Amino acid sequence: MYKLEAKSGEARAGTVYTAHGEIPTPIFMPVGTRATVKSMWQEDLVEMDAKIILGNTYHLFLRPGHELVEKMGGLHKFMSWDRPILTDSGGFQVFSLSDLNKVSEEGVEFRSHIDGSKHMLSPEKSMEIQRALGSDIVMIFDECPKLPATKETLRESMELTLRWAKRCKDVELKEHQNLFSIIQGGLHEDLRQECMERLMEMDFPGYALGGLSVGEKNDEMVSFLNSFTPKMPEHKPRYLMGVGKPIDILNGIKAGIDMFDCVLPSRNARNGQFLTKHGPLNIKKRRFADDSLPPDPSCDCKVCQKYSRSYIRHLYTVGEYLAGQLITYHNLHFYLKMTREARQAIIEDRFDDYYKEFYNDYTSQIWTK
Numbered sequence: 322m323y324k325l326e327a328k329s330g331e332a333r334a335g336t337v338y339t340a341h342g343e344i345p346t347p348i349f350m351p352v353g354t355r356a357t358v359k360s361m362w363q364e365d366l367v368e369m370d371a372k373i374i375l376g377n378t379y380h381l382f383l384r385p386g387h388e389l390v391e392k393m394g395g396l397h398k399f400m401s402w403d404r405p406i407l408t409d410s411g412g413f414q415v416f417s418l419s420d421l422n423k424v425s426e427e428g429v430e431f432r433s434h435i436d437g438s439k440h441m442l443s444p445e446k447s448m449e450i451q452r453a454l455g456s457d458i459v460m461i462f463d464e465c466p467k468l469p470a471t472k473e474t475l476r477e478s479m480e481l482t483l484r485w486a487k488r489c490k491d492v493e494l495k496e497h498q499n500l501f502s503i504i505q506g507g508l509h510e511d512l513r514q515e516c517m518e519r520l521m522e523m524d525f526p527g528y529a530l531g532g533l534s535v536g537e538k539n540d541e542m543v544s545f546l547n548s549f550t551p552k553m554p555e556h557k558p559r560y561l562m563g564v565g566k567p568i569d570i571l572n573g574i575k576a577g578i579d580m581f582d583c584v585l586p587s588r589n590a591r592n593g594q595f596l597t598k599h600g601p602l603n604i605k606k607r608r609f610a611d612d613s614l615p616p617d618p619s620c621d622c623k624v625c626q627k628y629s630r631s632y633i634r635h636l637y638t639v640g641e642y643l644a645g646q647l648i649t650y651h652n653l654h655f656y657l658k659m660t661r662e663a664r665q666a667i668i669e670d671r672f673d674d675y676y677k678e679f680y681n682d683y684t685s686q687i688w689t690k
Contacts, residue, residue, distance in 0.1 A: 395455030
């Protein structure tokens, strides 16, 4: 389902093929946890040319329920989105949103963060839910150990994830669905290597790196990515889960990662933060009260073409929902434009120059000086 088209150093440009459309990589995937990218219309996402979005198994299982979504024609039809969808397995949420969970060989027994009701999420159940949702890319159910953790603990977790991966692989999905595996092992490259090799024996269509950007130092993550990513299967998609800030994504691309997702563009928007060519801009600051400039003068999105910092600051300070919508739109446009530009730079074999220019501009922090 993947075609490698160009390389610039280790950075890759390619295409992922799905039943609902082609995905040019590298790509950023907006997070639509509960069948919506927060505050965005689906038309907004099409307008900014988002090629693929995410949904989440845990949240959609609890509300509205995967049976209902399937009854309504699957997630694509339910949310009126005819482009590709990737669904996370729910594993991360089971561990991060529930303090009351019990891990066994069978799966994870947990209490809902909504009403405290008890549920069991197993590899088979995760596959059942994702099959009903009808996503194009399905993620295996893996264990997400709390960090910091000892190497022994990480190995035990990796072994459990491998056993669960086999059980996921044995479940029949819909014909159009592709099951991606998740490589675990913390920052221990020998564990990651072993995990990857054993997953490759099962022959998955794509491989993800989980368990990063969860508390380790940023330079540790970058060093690991630079060392490990080139060893991943060359002719399969490479997905870095839950990462991250703009520079983190470019570091991932530089290492050879193809696919990224993160809630940061919408989450930071709700806190009044624009992501701009020259770094984050906090619209709450009083200095922008009478500023007639667009949020990012270099941006061609419809928000920056039409609205001023002064107006959006006013919306934010009086609590108008439109502020979050406008900032989210811009931030997602920023991420998608960044990955499109990175792809073009790879095709033209000038990614290192693009990276340096972007890094110098973004870290200039002129809005905070």
